[in-house]
Amino acid sequence: MSLLKPTRRDILKLAAAAPAFALPAAVRAELGAPEAGNPGYFRFTLGDLRLTVLSDGYMALPTSGLGVNADPSDVQAFLKAHYLSPLDGYSHTNHLLIEAGEATVLVDVGSGHRFLDTTGRLLENMETAGIDPNEITHVVITHAHPDHIWGIRDDFDEALFPDAEYIMGAAEHGYWMQDDLVNQVAASEQQFVLGAVNSINCDGVEWTLARDGQEIVPGVRMLATPGHTAGHMSVMVEAGGTQLIALGDAMTHGWMSFRRPDWFNGFDADGAQTVATRKRLLDMCSADRIAVLGYHFPFPGVGHVLREEGTYSFVPALWQF
Numbered sequence: 001m002s003l004l005k006p007t008r009r010d011i012l013k014l015a016a017a018a019p020a021f022a023l024p025a026a027v028r029a030e031l032g033a034p035e036a037g038n039p040g041y042f043r044f045t046l047g048d049l050r051l052t053v054l055s056d057g058y059m060a061l062p063t064s065g066l067g068v069n070a071d072p073s074d075v076q077a078f079l080k081a082h083y084l085s086p087l088d089g090y091s092h093t094n095h096l097l098i099e100a101g102e103a104t105v106l107v108d109v110g111s112g113h114r115f116l117d118t119t120g121r122l123l124e125n126m127e128t129a130g131i132d133p134n135e136i137t138h139v140v141i142t143h144a145h146p147d148h149i150w151g152i153r154d155d156f157d158e159a160l161f162p163d164a165e166y167i168m169g170a171a172e173h174g175y176w177m178q179d180d181l182v183n184q185v186a187a188s189e190q191q192f193v194l195g196a197v198n199s200i201n202c203d204g205v206e207w208t209l210a211r212d213g214q215e216i217v218p219g220v221r222m223l224a225t226p227g228h229t230a231g232h233m234s235v236m237v238e239a240g241g242t243q244l245i246a247l248g249d250a251m252t253h254g255w256m257s258f259r260r261p262d263w264f265n266g267f268d269a270d271g272a273q274t275v276a277t278r279k280r281l282l283d284m285c286s287a288d289r290i291a292v293l294g295y296h297f298p299f300p301g302v303g304h305v306l307r308e309e310g311t312y313s314f315v316p317a318l319w320q321f
Contacts, residue, residue, distance in 0.1 A: 039128070040054065040055040040121060040124070040125030040128060040129075041053065041054050041055065041125050041126075041128060041129040042299070042300035042302070042319075043129075044302065044317070044320070046237060046238075046239045046240065046242050046244055046291075047219075047238075047239025047240025047241070047242055048239055048240060049098060049099065049100050049219060049237065049239045050098075050099040051096060051097065051098055051099070051237070051244075052096075052097040052099075052129060052131065053094050053095065053096060053097075053293065053299070053300040053301060053302065054094075054095045054096075054097055054122055054125045054126055054129065054131075055092060055093060055094060055095070055121060055122075055125050055299055056093040056095060056110030056111060056119050056120065056121050056122040056125075056147070056151070057093055057110075057111075057116075057118050057119035057120060057121040058090060058091065058092050058093065058118050058119070059089075059090075059091050059093065059116055059118060059119065059147065059296075060088055060089065060090050060091075060118065061088075061089045061091070062087065062088065062089065063075065063076070063079060063085070063086060063087055063088065063089045064266075065089070065265050065266035065267060066079075066089060066253065066256060066263070066265055066266075067256065067260065067263035067264070067265065068263075068264065068265060068266045068271075069262075069263060069264055069271055070260070070263050075263070078255075078256065078259070078260065082255045084255070091252070091253075091296040092295075092296060092297065092298060092299040092301065093110060093111075093119060093147055093295060093296065094293060094294065094295050094296075094297065094299055094300060094301035095107055095108055095109075095110065095122060095295075096235065096237075096246040096293055097126075097131065098217075098220055098237060100217050100218065100219055100220060100239075101217075101218075102137070103137045103138060103217040104131075104135050104136050104137050104138070105136075105137070105138040105139075105140060105216060105217060105220055106136050106138070106139050106140070106161070106164075107140045107142065107235050107246050107248075108140070108141060108142055108148040108149070108248070108295070109122065109139060109141070109148070109149060109151040109152045109160060109161075110122040110147065110148070110150075110151035111146055111147045111150045111151050112150050112151030112152070112153065112160075113155075114146070114150045114151070114195070115146040115147060115150050116147075119147060120151065122151060123160075133160070133161060134161075134163065136161040136163075136164045137163075137164055137165065137217075138164055138165050138166075138167060138216055138217065139152075139161055139164045139165070139166045139167065140167045140168075140216060140222070140235055141166070141167065141168045141172075142232060142233055142234060142235070142246075142248030142249065142295075143169075143172055143228065143229040143231070143232045143233070143248060143249065144168070144172060144176050144196035144199065144200065144229070145192065145196075145229065145249065145267070146192060146195055148248070148249075148295075149195075149196065149199045149200075150195055150199055152199045152202045152205065153199070153202050153203075157202075157203065158202075158203055158204055159202050159203065159204035159205045162204050165208055166205045166206065166207050166208065167207070167208045167209075167210050167216060167222070168200075168207055168208075168209060168210065168233075169209070169210050169211075169222065169224070169231040169232070169233040170209035170210060170211060170231065171224075171226070171230055171231025172229060172230065172231030172232065172233065173200065173207060173209050173231070174231065175229065175230040175231055176193065176196040176197060176200060177197065177200060181193050181197075182194055182197070210222045210233065211224075212224035212233075216235075219237060219238050219239045220235060220236070220237055220238075221235075221236050221238075222234075222235065222236075223235065223236045223245065225247070225248070225250035225277050225281065226270070226273055226277060227250070227264075227268060227269070227270050227271075227272075227273035227274030227275070227276065227277040227278070228248070228249040228250060228252070228267070228268050228269065228274055228277075229249075229269050230269060230270070232248060232249065232250060232277075233248070234246060234247050234248050234250050234281075235248075242291070243288070243290040243291065244290065244291040244292065244293060244302075245281070245285065245290055245291070245292050245293070246293045246295075247281070247292055247293060247294050247295065248295055249267075249295055249296070250274075250277055250278060250281060251278055251281065251292070251294055252265060252267075252294070252295070252296045253265075253296065253297075254294060254296075254297040254298050254301075254314050255314070257278060257294075257314075258282070258305070258311075258312040258313050258314050259311060259312065259313065261275060261278045261279050261282055261312065262275055263275075281305075282305055282307070282312050283307075285304075285305040286305040286306065286307035286312065287307075289304070290305075291303065291304055291317065292304070292305060292314075294314075297314065298316075302316070302317045303315050303316040303317045304317065
């Protein structure tokens, strides 16, 4: 097969014609979805650990839930400045799979088909990545919101990974399993309580209730990051002198959580605690050069925290082929 090699004259012709094909800046900033979809997994390594980010799909929710303690006009201005829709929030769902020796740890189980039509792709993307669900030995749940735990059951209401050990923070489990919690919350939150309780009570699942710092397998431990929910926990992964934190929803926005860490969202149970936890994570990760994985960051959601002149920003990790 021969390769077409443009001559210098061809290149100059293309350069001269380029302005005629240029689109207005506003159009160029709005990239459309591909016709056939994009890959739903991403692989990398951390020391001797093999890591894979698996997508469960995406969510499109109103931006009115962002920065609820800020002036709405400031939030919309922030989104516009970062080339994001001021009205429609588009977020990914990035699950971490950790292969550590004979153990395979999955962080969160997604929505299944019980939440939004645009989610529930975890098993499909796992299959595409060549990962056998029967090889999952540990399932860690960061918190019991729909997009993180409602996918725990298959279509027969049985545990999706029946042979795995299921781990959840003790405080998180305790909150959702309070007696008659469903009648202690606002009507708008009752479906989330029922969904969490039903998921936690899934047939075939016995819970290991974890504390801050508890090791799941060598190199993988739980990290208390409360605020988004009462007992929210992140997952610290360490190997070869390098660390990464799977944040869960301790930080939910790839721009706002960094540039405006003092803003919290409507789904954050305790706004002040959410902000305090986020600032602690930003300080720690920037000072100790700990990589992060954001569940709702732009796929694959892996990167670093940069601090300069008192502000933070997310620096995506270099994609290596």
